[in-house]
């Protein structure tokens with residue numbers, strides 16, 4: 001299921017404002033890629049262009065190329081809704097549908113994709129998705145209760161279950177632990193390491209220890225100067241970025257000298 005994403009010469013605009021310039025990188029399948037960098041350098045903006053979610057902002061657009069296993073995600077015949085089905089997103093704040101039951105939350109995306117399913121198949125999908133999100137044991141006896149009754153960490157795992165239920169190829173995670181306590185954060189980090197055996201995972205994180213713990217590859221984004229667009233400064237194996245980066249700005253950032 002996991003697929004490779006290639007980004008070539010990507011510029012990202014909000015209207016006339018060039019927010020991110022010239023990103024080229026390969027995102028490997030069955031691995032976790034972390035995007036780090038100071039606030040405002042365009043990590044979230046870049047992440048959203050990988051499943052065309054930035055298009056929900058009026059006037060936001062890209063120039064350049066993004067392909068998934070060779071398929072141009074911005075090709076003229078490509079439906080962005082289909083791209084978002086193949087490339088799921090998990091957000092900073094857990095956002096289950098609050099009045100919907102845990103069960104219905106898991107299948108919400110599948111129903112949106114208007115797939116008709118028999119009850120038994122749906123039950124099986126709910127169990128499988130909750131198991132992949134490491135949440136099944138905690139919720140199996142209260143599937144009809146509202147998603148809002150879960151703890152923050154459980155809600156985030158419910159959102160991950162909802163994302164994997166539609167069987168995506170890639171999972172994008174935008175600071176998925178920033179609203180969570182350390183124990184829930186550990187649970188999500190463990191989950192990411194399990195999920196990478198099946199998915200391509202890209203995570204934006206402000207937590208460098210987290211990037212070092214969970215990712216195989218790390219990309220460092222930065223602004224060239226105030227008022228200049230953000231861009232990818234360096235991308236390499238996570239061990240290399242955190243022990244012996246090639247670029248001085250990367251070293252300054254990871255050693256806490258700025259940002």
Ligand SMILES: Nc1ncnc2c1ncn2[C@@H]1O[C@H](COP(=O)(O)OP(=O)(O)OP(=O)(O)O)[C@@H](O)[C@H]1O
Nearest residue numbers: 014019037038039040041042043044045046057230
């Ligand atoms: N909806 C938007 N409309 C206009 N400009 C935006 C929008 N979202 C982000 N920007 C601008 O794009 C640039 C990159 O922002 P982005 O949120 O991607 O950075 P980031 O690295 O993810 O920051 P943070 O770490 O603080 O979340 C910033 O200058 C920001 O002000």
